[in-house]
Amino acid sequence: MAPSPALRCCKRALNWVPVLFINLVVGWSYYAYVVELCVYTIPNNAERISYLVIFHIAFAMFIWAYWKTIWSTPTSPSKAFGLPRQEKELYEREERAEAQQEILKKVARNLPVYTRTAGGAIRYCNYCQVIKPDRCHHCSTCEMCVLKMDHHCPWVNNCVGFSNYKYFVLFLAYASLYCVVICATVIRYFIKFWTKQLPDTHAKFHILFLFFVAALFFISIVSLLTYHLWLVGKNRTTIEAFRAPVFANGPDKNGFSLGFGRNVAEVFGDQAKYWILPVFSSLGDGHSFVTRLVHIDPEQANSVLQQNGKSPADGEINPCVLGNNVQHTEDDGKEKTDGGQIVSVTMENEP
Numbered sequence: 414m415a416p417s418p419a420l421r422c423c424k425r426a427l428n429w430v431p432v433l434f435i436n437l438v439v440g441w442s443y444y445a446y447v448v449e450l451c452v453y454t455i456p457n458n459a460e461r462i463s464y465l466v467i468f469h470i471a472f473a474m475f476i477w478a479y480w481k482t483i484w485s486t487p488t489s490p491s492k493a494f495g496l497p498r499q500e501k502e503l504y505e506r507e508e509r510a511e512a513q514q515e516i517l518k519k520v521a522r523n524l525p526v527y528t529r530t531a532g533g534a535i536r537y538c539n540y541c542q543v544i545k546p547d548r549c550h551h552c553s554t555c556e557m558c559v560l561k562m563d564h565h566c567p568w569v570n571n572c573v574g575f576s577n578y579k580y581f582v583l584f585l586a587y588a589s590l591y592c593v594v595i596c597a598t599v600i601r602y603f604i605k606f607w608t609k610q611l612p613d614t615h616a617k618f619h620i621l622f623l624f625f626v627a628a629l630f631f632i633s634i635v636s637l638l639t640y641h642l643w644l645v646g647k648n649r650t651t652i653e654a655f656r657a658p659v660f661a662n663g664p665d666k667n668g669f670s671l672g673f674g675r676n677v678a679e680v681f682g683d684q685a686k687y688w689i690l691p692v693f694s695s696l697g698d699g700h701s702f703v704t705r706l707v708h709i710d711p712e713q714a715n716s717v718l719q720q721n722g723k724s725p726a727d728g729e730i731n732p733c734v735l736g737n738n739v740q741h742t743e744d745d746g747k748e749k750t751d752g753g754q755i756v757s758v759t760m761e762n763e764p
């Protein structure tokens with residue numbers, strides 16, 4: 414039975430509790446650093462000003478990335494991934510799973526969809542009534558299908574996916590930097606209070622606690638950051654790290670990996686000036702992904718195969734360009750021509 418509107422409202426409000434907790438900790442850390450450390454404890458102006466400048470740069474970047482991670486609306490599949498009216502009616506009327514699959518297969522032929530369920534079926538979301546694009550998953554908390562879904566993060570009360578994955582990684586990086594700045598500058602006064610070189614004041618409690626909290630957060634955030642940087646390098650989402658995406662020829666955990674440089678560019682973009690800023694610079698549209706395809710489903714009737722006339726080098730895997738990303742198609746054509754056969758699949762129906 415579906416939960417009542419009041420219960421849903423209550424659940425939605427409760428989902429903000431972890432965000433509120435983080436905001437309270439960050440708000441207190443700001444007060445403890447700026448007022449208790451810089452205003453009341455640090456004796457000379459030069460040190461005070463330099464600490465305040467460094468602290469505010471780290472603080473601003475951290476809050477900017479955090480804000481963008483929280484408020485970026487997760488992207489759902491475009492209308493092109495829904496069933497056309499006639500097929501939808503047929504699908505709903507049909508009771509046999511095999512016949513339903515045939516309907517889905519027919520529609521999916523016109524879409525850049527290359528991943529399947531573990532059983533080899535077309536991935537369809539009954540809740541959103543869409544054929545799931547590659548790397549898209551349904552989030553039960555957000556109650557929607559999310560493009561390139563990584564995970565649902567309670568600390569930002571949002572889905573981390575195609576629209577905000579770069580912001581999320583930067584949020585972890587700047588949160589680590591914020592903690593490092595606090596620990597590195599507070600430690601001197603932490604030791605002075607600890608060894609009683611400074612008298613017991615109200616600042617003592619804040620400064621001792623500030624160091625412990627920042628160190629604790631740093632350890633947990635930096636381990637998560639390391640894991641996500643590894644995922645970026647491998648071009649995997651958290652979901653794919655636990656369960657390899659299944660292609661027509663079986664599961665392949667490296668199915669979307671195009672080499673370290675291009676994997677990083679897919680998330681951070683190809684212009685270095687945007688890498689450290691929480692502005693959108695990820696490549697692609699989130700619906701289709703460049704993949705090293707080792708087998709092309711012969712049923713993909715609309716696939717137009719273009720070959721550059723060379724045969725692939727031994728043991729080399731052909732890169733394949735999928736879907737409606739013309740930018741990718743052109744880029745790839747240039748970069749992958751050495752020694753390899755180019756297989757590009759262009760779609761008739763661009764969503």
Ligand SMILES: [Zn+2]
Nearest residue numbers: 538541551558
């Ligand atoms: Zn869904």
Ligand SMILES: [Zn+2]
Nearest residue numbers: 552555565572
């Ligand atoms: Zn979600």
